[in-house]
Amino acid sequence: MGSAFSYYFATLVVYFGVDLLSAWSLNLQYGYAGVINFAFIVFQAAGAYIAAATVMGPDTAPGAFQTYIFGANLPFPLPLVLATLAGAVLSAVIGPFALRRLRRDYQAAVMLIVSLILLQVVSADIHLFNGANGLSGVPRPLFSSLGLSLNAWQWLFAVFVLAICVVVYFLVEWLCRSSWGRSLRAMRDQEDAAAALGIKGTLLRIEVFIIGGAIAGLSGGLLVEFISAWSPGAWGYPETFVVFTALLVGGVGNNRGAIIGTLIVPILVLELPTFLPAFGYPGLVDAFQWILIGLLWMIFLYVRPRGILPEPRYIAPDRDGGTATGGPLGTLKRLVTHGRGDLRPEIEPQAQPGRGPVGVQVARRVALDHGGDAGTGR
Amino acid sequence: MHLFLQTLGFGLVTASIIAVASMGFTIQFGLTNVLNLSFGSIMTVGAFIGYLIEQAGVNAWWGLLFGGLGGAVLTLLLGRTVFKLYARRGTRLFEMVMVTLGLALVIEYIVDAISRAQLYSVSFPQGASVNIGPIILTVSQIIVIGIGIAIFLGLEGLLRHTRLGKALRAMALDPSLARSCGIPTGRIVNATWLLSGFLCGAAGVVYVINALSVTFSTGLDFLPTVLAAAILGGVGSPRGAALASLAMGLVTAFVAAAGGSAYSTVAAFGILVVVLLSKPSGLSTVAARRVELTL
Numbered sequence: 032m033g034s035a036f037s038y039y040f041a042t043l044v045v046y047f048g049v050d051l052l053s054a055w056s057l058n059l060q061y062g063y064a065g066v067i068n069f070a071f072i073v074f075q076a077a078g079a080y081i082a083a084a085t086v087m088g089p090d091t092a093p094g095a096f097q098t099y100i101f102g103a104n105l106p107f108p109l110p111l112v113l114a115t116l117a118g119a120v121l122s123a124v125i126g127p128f129a130l131r132r133l134r135r136d137y138q139a140a141v142m143l144i145v146s147l148i149l150l151q152v153v154s155a156d157i158h159l160f161n162g163a164n165g166l167s168g169v170p171r172p173l174f175s176s177l178g179l180s181l182n183a184w185q186w187l188f189a190v191f192v193l194a195i196c197v198v199v200y201f202l203v204e205w206l207c208r209s210s211w212g213r214s215l216r217a218m219r220d221q222e223d224a225a226a227a228l229g230i231k232g233t234l235l236r237i238e239v240f241i242i243g244g245a246i247a248g249l250s251g252g253l254l255v256e257f258i259s260a261w262s263p264g265a266w267g268y269p270e271t272f273v274v275f276t277a278l279l280v281g282g283v284g285n286n287r288g289a290i291i292g293t294l295i296v297p298i299l300v301l302e303l304p305t306f307l308p309a310f311g312y313p314g315l316v317d318a319f320q321w322i323l324i325g326l327l328w329m330i331f332l333y334v335r336p337r338g339i340l341p342e343p344r345y346i347a348p349d350r351d352g353g354t355a356t357g358g359p360l361g362t363l364k365r366l367v368t369h370g371r372g373d374l375r376p377e378i379e380p381q382a383q384p385g386r387g388p389v390g391v392q393v394a395r396r397v398a399l400d401h402g403g404d405a406g407t408g409r
Numbered sequence: 410m411h412l413f414l415q416t417l418g419f420g421l422v423t424a425s426i427i428a429v430a431s432m433g434f435t436i437q438f439g440l441t442n443v444l445n446l447s448f449g450s451i452m453t454v455g456a457f458i459g460y461l462i463e464q465a466g467v468n469a470w471w472g473l474l475f476g477g478l479g480g481a482v483l484t485l486l487l488g489r490t491v492f493k494l495y496a497r498r499g500t501r502l503f504e505m506v507m508v509t510l511g512l513a514l515v516i517e518y519i520v521d522a523i524s525r526a527q528l529y530s531v532s533f534p535q536g537a538s539v540n541i542g543p544i545i546l547t548v549s550q551i552i553v554i555g556i557g558i559a560i561f562l563g564l565e566g567l568l569r570h571t572r573l574g575k576a577l578r579a580m581a582l583d584p585s586l587a588r589s590c591g592i593p594t595g596r597i598v599n600a601t602w603l604l605s606g607f608l609c610g611a612a613g614v615v616y617v618i619n620a621l622s623v624t625f626s627t628g629l630d631f632l633p634t635v636l637a638a639a640i641l642g643g644v645g646s647p648r649g650a651a652l653a654s655l656a657m658g659l660v661t662a663f664v665a666a667a668g669g670s671a672y673s674t675v676a677a678f679g680i681l682v683v684v685l686l687s688k689p690s691g692l693s694t695v696a697a698r699r700v701e702l703t704l
Contacts, residue, residue: 067503069510128685135503136444137640141685143446144633148678155672272514275507318522325514329491332508333498 034182041185042257043302048192049254050297053274054281054289055203056246061275062284062342063207064239065219066130067139069271070146071247076153076266077121078114078248079255080160083169085110086256097161107172111252118248119241126240130233146268154263165262172256185257192253199246203286206242215239216284269321273297276324279331284342291339300324411543416666417659418544424658425557426615430631431638431650432564433608437484439581439645440601441703442502443492446509448609449632450516451487455480455610456623457520460531469533473556473614480610481603487512488602488704496704505702513629521625528624531617553619560608564647573600581645584703598704634674637681656680 053075060066081101088095089102105113129141154163174184206212217225218232226232255261277296282288300323304316331338434448455476462472495508536548546554568574576597580587588594616631617623638657642649657677665673 065503067506128682131685133685136506139503139506140444140446140636140640144637144678144681147633148675151675152672269514272510279507312525314526315522318518318526321518322515322522325511325518328511329508329515332500332504332511333495336500336504 037182038185041182041189043298044189045185045192045253045257046302047293047298048189048196049250049257050274050277050293051196051290052199052246052250052253054277054293055199055286056243056250057274057278058284058286058289059203059206059246060239060243062278062282062289063212063215063219064236065135066236066240066243067135067142068240068243069139069142069268070125070129070149071243071274072266072268072270073125073146073149074118074121074244074247075251075254075270076149076261077117077244078251079261079265080153080166080251081117081248082110082114082252083166083255083261084160085113086170086172087166087168097164097166098158099160099166100158110172110256111249114252115245115249118251119245121248122241122244123237126237126244130236130240143268146271150263150266150268160261163263165260165264166255167260167262169255169259169261171259188257192257195249195253199249200286203246207286211235211238272324272328273301276328276331279328279336279338282338282340282342283336285338285340288338288340296324296327300327412666414543415545416662418541418546418550419666420659420662421554421655422546422550422619422658423661424655425554426612426619427634427638427658428557428651428654429560429608429615430612430635431642431654432560432647433605433612434635435639435642435645435647435650436564436577436608437601437605438639440577441488441492441598443509443702443704444506446506446632447487447513447516448509448635449628449630450513450520451480451483451606451609452613452616452628452631452635453517453520453623453625454483454628455613456617456627457524457613458610459614459617460529460623463531463533469618473611476614477607477611480608480613481606484606484609485599485602488598493704496702500702502702513632517625517629524625526625528622530622533618533621549618553615556611556615560611561647561651564608568647573597577601580703584701594703634677637678641681641684653680 053071056074057068057071060068060071080099084099084101085103085105087097087099087102088104090097090099091102125145129138129145133141153159156162160166171184171188174181177184177187179187207215214225214230215235217228218230218235222232251261273296277292278289279292280295281290281292301320304320307316309316335341430448430452434445437448438444458479459469459472459476462475463469491508491512492505495505500508533549535550538545538547539551541551566574568578576587576592577600579590579592580594580597584594587597612635613628616627620627634657638653639650641657642651642653657680660680661673661677664670664676669676
């Protein structure tokens with residue numbers, strides 16, 4: 032248990048927290064709203080760059096050797112707030128264009144293209160964020176004023192990151208359970224039916240895109256304050272896969288599943304091999320890691336497309352004393368769900384002896400859901 | 410004026426490379442409705458086959474043939490096994506995109522592991538410089554343009570005048586109707602995998618002939634351009650893909666000539682952005698409702 036181990040472990044905790052925020056952000060977008068955001072890492076990068084530039088001071092200061100925009104000397108929590116805003120603002124710019132009335136597979140392709148365009152622009156243009164070399168020497172927040180040893184500071188920061196994770200967890204859980212979250216799921220599963228209930232699909236997608244982007248920006252800001260450097264090498268498109276794989280493995284549409292997925296994919300698969308004896312040429316282990324991530328991704332899509340902990344069924348108390356999934360969404364689902372979550376236009380055979388025909392049951396529940404529940408509120 | 414024509418020449422070279430790949434992509438996507446993101450990785454495999462053939466000292470034309478064949482066989486195999494497996498499992502249209510992306514990652518890093526993550530230079534003979542009026546191009550650049558035009562014409566001829574081509578177009582429009590008309594849909598899908606795979610592998614080789622180097626990420630780096638051209642040209646239309654490639658190739662060349670070489674590719678994507686913003690009818694969700702995977 033040397034200090035090297037303590038250092039490494041603190042780093043792992045921070046990575047875990049950052050990856051967790053990423054997974055929840057993506058879960059909100061992909062798991063709950065069905066938006067395939069293949070540009071996810073761009074929003075993390077935006078947060079990271081802004082958080083870095085706003086503590087590094089103006090790039091015209093004496094001794095400055097890097098060129099960047101938005102240079103400032105802001106006190107500690109402000110850069111993180113700005114990072115969060117940066118993620119949200121970038122999402123608000125990209126979202127309305129990429130999430131228009133496009134087929135979902137086109138949306139995914141457009142996101143991938145957006146991700147590569149922005150990477151190219153930032154790498155090529157040295158005036159934005161120092162080009163391909165990226166920003167380095169980002170001051171650690173409060174490090175000098177607290178007067179702690181580096182290791183103690185790292186642990187303090189790790190605790191800070193975990194505290195933010197707890198707050199964000201309750202926030203996303205609350206969002207997912209709110210009427211807004213129910214609308215998201217309704218839109219994801221049956222867009223036409225949801226539209227008939229007055230749910231505006233495109234607007235909802237843009238909203239969830241912006242909220243997810245804000246969380247991504249925050250995670251990027253936290254990461255850069257810890258590792259104190261950020262360059263285009265840190266946000267290639269494979270990094271987005273890592274978060275997606277974590278979600279697919281852990282559980283799509285389940286925020287606790289995302290925790291399991293984050294433990295397995297970015298931590299176990301990507302960090303544990305550091306302990307393995309090196310073999311082959313340098314980089315071979317990396318290649319195997321990516322192959323493993325790709326295989327995990329494909330195997331989970333085949334075997335358990337909804338992950339280890341699948342999306343919970345949202346059960347609301349029924350006035351009859353039984354249980355029914357809540358809200359118009361539940362009714363919708365009962366009308367269209369058949370088998371293991373596949374959505375087909377068939378009525379689930381629910382008729383039980385003594386409870387009346389299916390049609391009567393469904394009609395009663397429709398009335399119940401609308402009377403007994405506030406509905407989606409939209 | 411001289412610079413303009415010279416830039417036009419370079420633009421045509423770039424356009425030809427994009428065209429070969431995007432025509433293959435658009436045929437595949439138009440018929441099977443799989444937005445296949447592993448297309449780029451298969452292109453890399455084709456490029457490496459071209460490199461190996463060149464290393465063996467064999468004529469570059471054989472490289473083109475075998476690169477294409479490699480792409481064809483690999484695409485058919487993946488289509489018959491992986492994609493079919495997922496389609497049977499009930500994977501839907503947009504989840505299939507995720508499957509192909511995972512596949513892209515696996516293939517890319519298998520190539521990475523085998524190629525030891527190195528950049529390999531290829532020394533295809535460039536030939537003498539040829540003056541066509543004021544445009545100066547090397548022989549190999551002219552050959553690249555020639556290949557692009559030849560494949561475009563061949564594909565057009567195939568689609569319009571042969572039984573296979575007509576069956577392919579019929580199936581792309583309405584698979585179930587095509588089946589009831591007696592078109593052997595299974596075999597047509599196989600033919601599509603082979604044809605598009607061949608174009609994909611060949612595009613990899615053509616890319617290498619021009620760029621003179623190959624590495625494990627070559628194809629995936631090129632993929633967005635191919636995707637953009639295929640989407641821009643209207644899915645399933647090789648003619649549209651060729652036109653879109655022409656536009657993207659020329660824009661790339663002219664922006665590079667104007668001094669913005671860092672932004673040249675970005676400018677090409679800019680066209681796609683403009684088209685997406687101007688609401689193309691073929692991309693709307695309304696049209697997508699009826700689309701199913703055809704495997």
